[in-house]
Amino acid sequence: MKILCSNCKSKFFRPKTSGRPPKYCGADCRTAAYRARQKTVLSYAHKHDGDVTRIAKSVSARATAALQHSQLPLPARPLELLKEALRLERDVNDLKAVAVRQASEYGAPWTDIGHTLSMSASAARAKYSDEQVAKILRWRAERGSAPGLRLPRPRPDRPTSAPNSVKGESTLPSPALPGDPAYQLTTALSHLHRASGRTQRWLAAEVGISPSLLSLILLGKRHPKWKDVKAIAELCNADPADLRPLWEKAQGIPPVALPGPEDFLQAAASLKSALRGMCIAAGSPTPDEICFQHLTLSPRRVARALVSERPERDLADWTFVASLATALRGHPDDVRPLWQRMTVASALMSPPGAGPDADSPTARPAHTSAGTRAPHEAPAEGTGRPRRPNILRASRTRRGNQDTDALLRRLEILEVIRSANMPVGLTTLSHSSGIPPRYTSEVLAWLRDHRFIITGRDGGHAPGPVLNAAAEGRDVVQEFLEHLSLKTLGAIYIGTYTDGDIHVSHEVAQPGIPTVDQHVDFRESAHASALGKANLAQLGREARLDHLSRYRPRKLTGHTITDPDSLFRAFDLSPLQYDLKEYSDRNVCAASPLVLPGRTAAIAVAVPATDRRHRLRRAAATIKDHSTTMALSLTLALPTAHPNPTQHAAYRP
Structure with a gap:
């Protein structure tokens, strides 16, 4: 019986009648076939080498980008870093898939691969099969060079309701992150649900919707109808009117800004409801917790604005309204049309020539500037053009009264x-x-x-x-600062913005506490030092730009921010300003504004950069404390005789 050789394809006689029949006619054909198989295996093993190298380089680039995003200014850091982390995670998953295929192709047994992946060999072989990895690489090619979330499948468009329609459900993008129009409504509904203690199934049954739809609404993946929002608010013991401005913002409905004379109380109630809605979205903080977010607020005034039946006196002050909206994690522009509506309605109600109430905050004499002028205010009469902004006046009136x-x-x-x-x-x-x-x-x-x-x-x-x-002429300010230096274990500085420049009036450090090495004059580095930032943050935009035009921001360290827009966003985020190795690599600082009539001033504390995590946090909380800043401001404002340093201290640690 003749057998066909698998290598040379020639026929040969079977040498033995017993046992398994041979595949090759001789040793030469067997060796040639083995070499051919090895060449094929090695060629196949190089199939994913290029993919591994390419994706590994992408992972390295993503990690570098994440490191750069972690050093961005505070307002832009959280979201940008999160987005980059998602891209990095997708790249790592792709790299793991092609690395598994490469290991298998180079001869690694699936038992070892499964043990490394903490799964069974059969599960690893099924999850990372050649077809699955090819599909992953195809998805990656469709995403392009900037990998993100997997592209959704195209779906037919759904009919949408008109912008001003109360009925119907809109199809706006899902508010997954802060900054989306429906984000505050989502957080407000979620807070009300958690505070009620009810289950989603019970709440959905009472509202008349499915539990899955309610879950999507609370997650921000669906925009609810107004009747559903109203029902949820009533079931959670909340006023639906407080959520109406948030729902209109989510639907893209602009607030009415042209009232009639009889609309004053309704306009004031709308503004109050918008602020109360922001308060619910922020987690219903107490007035003290709200004031901790903004130093210009007081608990009594916040309570009057949010709780009292007649908040018109407090809400007439735009500076207060803007500060309250900021402290509630909202944006002043969201309530500006409502405030304008209330102000115009108030003017229409007042008889001609009547002045404001003497007790009203707007009745107090106050300077205005381009940086602090109310949104509806026009230029002064008698001038054919807008009044030129006064920089010093803007700096004095940036803070509230x-x-x-x-x-x-x-x-x-x-x-x-x-x-x-x-x-x-x-x-x-x-x-x-x-x-x-x-x-x-x-x-x-x-x-x-x-x-x-x-x-x-x-x-x-x-x-x-x-x-x-x-x-008696003792330097009580010096004694107060020495007490603060001992309490914070940091160097204390007081700086003022006078005649367009930053001036350091006091510098105090207890023995053994290092001070800041002023290698660059504070007048030229206001954009980098916490003391300079806290002073510039109290100025109007024109005053800030004027200062930066005279002292161009320049890089002092690798962390220095030189872009004016990035600086201004950091200024407006919080009254507390930081210098995280932006002025010097040796120190980190925090600064808080002081309250001095007619003056712009701030207090700063500096600690070594090596202790930034624990000491700077405690020191910043100390100088940010409202009682501390008020006591220091009052001490600075006291009339004193010539100081006599030989007297004993008035402040005790």
């Missing part, structure tokens, strides 16, 4: 106590300063806690250690 008024009230009471030759009672102080007795009592308690005054057993108030020290 509230903390300045609080400081002036304290100064008035201290002046009455200082000028009296005997202890002064509460009634006399209230009458002399023009402050109601209830507020006078609160101010006196604060002054007593901070050792500005003392109170006798008969209820009379007399000068305390700090007031006496200032009258």
Whole structure:
């Protein structure tokens, strides 16, 4: 019987009748076939080598980009870094798939591959088969050079409702991240659901929708109808009117900005509802927690604006409204049309020539500038063109009037106590300063806690250690800063913005605490130092641009921000400004604004860069504390004689 040779294709006789029949006619054909098989295996093993190299380089580039995004300014860092991390994750998954195929092609047994992947050999072989990896590479080619999420399958367009229609469900993009129009509505509904303690199934049954649709609404993947939002609010013991502005924003419905004379109360209620909706979206923080986010706010005024039935007096101040919206993690532009509507309605209601109420915040004399002018305010009459912005005036009026008024009230009471030759009672102080007795009592308690005054057993108030020290000519500011330096374990600086420049008036560091090496003048590095940033943040946009035009931002370290728009976004994000190795690689700093009438000032603390994680956080919390900044501002505003450093300290650690 003849057999066909698998190599040379010639026929040969079977040498043995027993056993398995041979495939080759001789040893030469067997060797030739083996070499041919090896050549094929080696050629196939190189199939994914190029893919592995290419994707590994992409992973390296993505990791470098993520490192760069982690060093971006604070306002842009979270989202950009998150997006880059998602791209990096997709690249790593693709690299793992082609690496598994390469290992298999080079002869690694599937048992070892499965053990490395923490799965069975059969599961690994099925998940990373040649067909599956080819599909992954095809998807990667469709995504292009900038890999992102997998492209969805094309679906037919759904009919959409008109922009101003209350009924119907819109098909706007899914609000997955902050910044989307429906993000605040999503967070508000999610907070109400969690606070109610009800299950999604119960809430969906009461509203009349499916549990899956309610889940998508709470996740921000579907935009609800107004009747559903209203029902959810009522079931969660909330006012549906507070969520109406958030729902209209999600639907793209602009607020009405042209009221009639009878629309004032309705306009004020709409503005209040919009702010209350922001409060719900922020997690319903207390007034104290809201004020912690913005130093120009006070708990009493925030409570009046959000809770009282007549918040018109507080909401008439645009600076306060903008600060409150910012503290509630919203944007002032979202409530600006509502504020304009209320203001115009108020003007239409007032008789011609009537001035504002004497007790209204808008009745107080205040300078305005391009940086602080209310949105509806026009240029001064009698001029054919807009008034040129006054840079110094803009710097003085950037902050609200509230903390300045609080400081002036304290100064008035201290002046009455200082000028009296005997202890002064509460009634006399209230009458002399023009402050109601209830507020006078609160101010006196604060002054007593901070050792500005003392109170006798008969209820009379007399000068305390700090007031006496200032009258004796001691440098109470220096003593206060020494106490802060010891408390924060950092170097303390006070800087002011005067005549268009940053001036450092005080520099204090306890023994053993390193100071900042001023290798570049603070006047030329306001864009990099925390002290300069905190002062520039209090200026209007024109004043900021004027300063940066005279002192061009330049790179001092690898972390220095030189783009004006990036700087301004960081300025407006929070009153607290940071220098994270932007001025010097040796130090990190934080700075907070001070309240001084007619002046722009800030206090900064600097610690070594090696201790940034724990010491800077505690030091920043200390200088940001409202009570600390108010006490320091009051100390700076006290009239003093020539300092006498030989006297003992008025402040004790």
